[in-house]
Amino acid sequence: MILIVAEHTAGKLAKATLEMVTAARESGREGPITLLVLGQNVAAVATEAAAVADQVLVADLPQLATYNAEVWAAATTQIAQEGEAHTVIIGGSRSGREYAPRVAVKLDAAYLEDATRLSSNGAALQAQRYTYLARVTETVEADGLVVVTVKPGSFAPAAPAGAAGEQYDVDLTLPAPRVQVTGKSVEKSSRVALTEADVIVTGGRGVGSPENFAKYVEGLADSIGAGVGATRAVVDAGWRPYAEQVGQTGKTVQPKAYIALGVSGAVQHLSGMGKSKNIIAINKDAEAPIFKVADYGIVGDVNEIVPALIEASRK
């Protein structure tokens, strides 16, 4: 069987889970698609999951109320072994890529990380993935038992398939978590989440100051209903929270349009946004590397162009 660990938040199945179902369907691997739902009070999630899977295994346990790498790895491994899964698919979220390697080691399986495409070639499962700060696309393959993480946003969300899958409750023997969480701060934003936004406006050091960032970057984002991103230079300078950082050490985004204001286009930044569908750059330096990856570029000063853009977009 193909085992997929469902991702869900606030009682709802995440889009990433539907993407993983598509990945499983496209993988060419055989057997029923099984969704594993780990959590507490997850009945609603399990029902949603049943619409896209052949079967759903539900572990509704107090020990699963919050994510922990060792606990998630133990749970996934146990179910994979009992169900004799040959393919285990886990989300390419921060947490997914944190516990998936543990599952691979426990199962003595090969690990294909952060796949953007899956296919079979005989006995081998082939995965495409980005490497070298997302400048290269490599195809890698492995035989036999394989654990795969799937990069969010790479597969179309699956549509329901015929009749709803059967749901089964499962019991698990879980280890006690050894990492204690002593505090948590959740990133809240009144705007669309960066990883979900269709349009993102990102500001770099070229916008000049935190005040200008609010005026131009947030101003333009609000006038066109976009999310707000920042470069590392801006985050390091303390102008913006780390939660907004896009790039190698920040978020990876893939919006329909990415509007970069005063952003130089360093490779570490490109690695987080280079797969955006349309890239729009405003920079006063015609030689700025960002223009090499831009679909539309304006050579000009953000102080002049952006107010004009905000003004014009309101008409």
Next chain:
Amino acid sequence: MNILTLVRQVPDAEARVKISGQSVDLDGATLVIDGMDEYGVEEALRLRESGAPVEQIIALAIGPKKVEDALRTSLAMGVDRAIHIETDEKFDAVTLSRAVAQVAQAENVTLILVGGQEADWDSQALGAASAERLGWPQLTWTNELKLDGDTLTGRHDVDDGNESFSATLPAVVTTQQGLNEPRYPTLPNIMKAKKKELRKDDPATYQLQGRVRTVNAEIQTRARLNKMIDGKDAQAAAQQLLELLRNEAKVIA
């Protein structure tokens, strides 16, 4: 206690990546110690400097001959000694973790520091896989770390924000931006590093068997329109851009 810091050597971020045949060709590329691992090396040094009872800080690298340079850099930063498992074969992270675990055990290590994501494979797996092999807990994407006795406390990023944590050694910590500012090796320290031990280990000792094969590599060349608009007349440029966004890219109403 002994600390193991894992070091990879990667192409300099500004270096051009080229492909020959079916794989990435690093011949002639400028190679540097992975910036993400540098945070780990720096943190090990700072833990000792802040008074933690750190006996030895050992850097470990697995890779071809030239990886020595990255190990020399970490020695020049202040690491006590280095181990190089010299091999031209390319192993996936989960396979490499086998060697990491063996070295950690042989060297009596209780803390492993490693970069959160490698700049060559874009992989986040080495820390977690090593932790699992050793049966240790792990803390990934750590941007604040303190050690008191054998209790680690700090902060790290999670899916929806960040968390403060506490855990006891032994453990694996993956490092990232915000944790520290790595120091530059000074000339005297570079000279001193030349005399430090850089042990060569035979890869056969570790019995590594790669599970993942690379079958193809391509440079990403997504065709971009590269339409340039002159920004001298701000109003006209803004108008033109908005029209493109509405009618060609169709991303705004």
